[in-house]
Amino acid sequence: xxxxxxxxxxxxxxxxxxxxxNPNRGHSLAPIRIQQTVEAKNDLGTSMEPxxxxxxxxxxxxxxxxxxxxxxxxMFADATTAVRxxxxxxxxxxxxxxxxxxxxxxFARKRRRVHDGIGSVLHGRPxxxxxxxxxxxxxxxxxxVHFVFVRDAKGVEEDKEDRPEELLGASKGSISFSTExxxxxxxxxxxxxxxxxxxxxxxxxxxxxxxxxxSWLGDAEKGGWIVDWPVIEDTKEAIIRELCDDCSWxxxxxxxxxxxxxxxxxxxxxxxxxxxxxx
Numbered sequence: 001x002x003x004x005x006x007x008x009x010x011x012x013x014x015x016x017x018x019x020x021x022n023p024n025r026g027h028s029l030a031p032i033r034i035q036q037t038v039e040a041k042n043d044l045g046t047s048m049e050p051x052x053x054x055x056x057x058x059x060x061x062x063x064x065x066x067x068x069x070x071x072x073x074x075m076f077a078d079a080t081t082a083v084r085x086x087x088x089x090x091x092x093x094x095x096x097x098x099x100x101x102x103x104x105x106x107f108a109r110k111r112r113r114v115h116d117g118i119g120s121v122l123h124g125r126p127x128x129x130x131x132x133x134x135x136x137x138x139x140x141x142x143x144x145v146h147f148v149f150v151r152d153a154k155g156v157e158e159d160k161e162d163r164p165e166e167l168l169g170a171s172k173g174s175i176s177f178s179t180e181x182x183x184x185x186x187x188x189x190x191x192x193x194x195x196x197x198x199x200x201x202x203x204x205x206x207x208x209x210x211x212x213x214x215s216w217l218g219d220a221e222k223g224g225w226i227v228d229w230p231v232i233e234d235t236k237e238a239i240i241r242e243l244c245d246d247c248s249w250x251x252x253x254x255x256x257x258x259x260x261x262x263x264x265x266x267x268x269x270x271x272x273x274x275x276x277x278x279x
Contacts, residue, residue, distance in 0.1 A: 020242075022056045028140040034155050045057030045058055045059040045060075045202060046058050046199075048186075048201060050136045051150065051217060051220070052199065052216055052219040052220055052223060053192070053212075054202055055205045056192070056201045056202065056203050056204070056276055057201070057202050057204065058194070058200070058201055058202075059077075059199055059201075059202050060198060060199050061197065061198065061199060061200055062084070062088070063121050063124075063197050064121050064135070064136055064139065065088045065089075065091055065095075065118070065121050065122060065139075066084070066088060066197070067094055067193050067197055067200050068091060068139050068143055069084070069087050069088050069091050070200050071143055071191065071200075072091065072143055073087055073091070076085065079127045083279060088122065089122065089123075092118050092119070092121075092122040093123060095118050095139065095142060096115050096118050096119070097144045098170060099111045099114050099115045099118075099138075099142075100276070101142065102114065102141070102142070103143055104178065106137040106141075107134065107137070107141060110134050110138065113131055113134060114134065114135050114138040114139075117131055117134075117135035118135070118139075121135070133149075133178075136149075136178065136195075136197070137178040137179060139183070139257070140177075140178045140179075141179075144178065144188050145188055145189050145190070145191055146175075146177070146178055146181070146184050146185075146188055146190045146191070147177070147178035147190075147191055147192075147193050148177055148178075148190060148191070148192045148193070148209075148213065149175065149176045149177070149178065149193060149194075149195040150173065150175055150192060150193070150194055150195060150201075151173045151174045151175070151176065151194075151195035151196070152172075152173040152194075153172055153173040172223070172224040172225050172226070173225060173226070174225065174226040174227070175217065175220055175225055175226070175227045175228065176195070176227075176228035176230050177228075177230065177270075179207040180266070180269070180270075181230070181269075181270045181274060182230070182269035182270060182272070182273040184273060189208065189210070190208070190209045190210045190213065191209065192209060210274065212270065213274050214274045214275060217274075226241070227267075229263050229264075229266040229267040229270055230263075230266035230267075230268070230269070230270060231259070231263050231266050232262045232263075232265045232266050233262070234262070236258040236261065239258070239262055239265050240254055240261065242265055242268075243261065243264065243265055243268065246268055254260040
């Protein structure tokens, strides 16, 4: 047989009197720390003249999601740190949902990796080096852009905190592409970004970045930067047949190793794709 609970009304005075005898009355909760997901600074950027881009500035961003936010959300550039954090959190959720649309794309088999990678970037967890470019390039695909990656030889380690002015031109590195430029959709914009997602290049002049890519890549190569031209996957015979159509081809070149010829063809295709005569 259950016993019914009996409730007793008490006065405020009684409660106050009891509180004086509470042995824990001197205890208090630890202060609640509010930690923002993103540490962003209002920065007008650093001139990219050392990287042969005098009309561009490298604008700091907090991470890979910050680069996508800069491109997708017009409010992000001028937002406060708190607002930027909110934008990035909401963007991460949107991008994870959009991962389903990677079906049928070159990144179809990497959807789960990209989905989990977005969460890692959001929460500041490390991303494996072998997954980094796949996630970065997939985000470009989801955003409808193409990326040209700049990877400086200085400060590429995960624990480096160098600012852009300490990186650009300080040491030569490499330039690469999110996907093979010969496959790029001509309607999609091209953005130059830091491979470690510390900055995005913003032009001070009108015009498309695509229009200056060829001359810039040439200047960068002359200045000591390495351009990682795409390596074409095909048989040596097929590669040679395509290279024979180029005016610089010599019969003796057929004796070169397949790996060298595959990169040479990747360079040729990239130049053709970016050349104005193919507009």
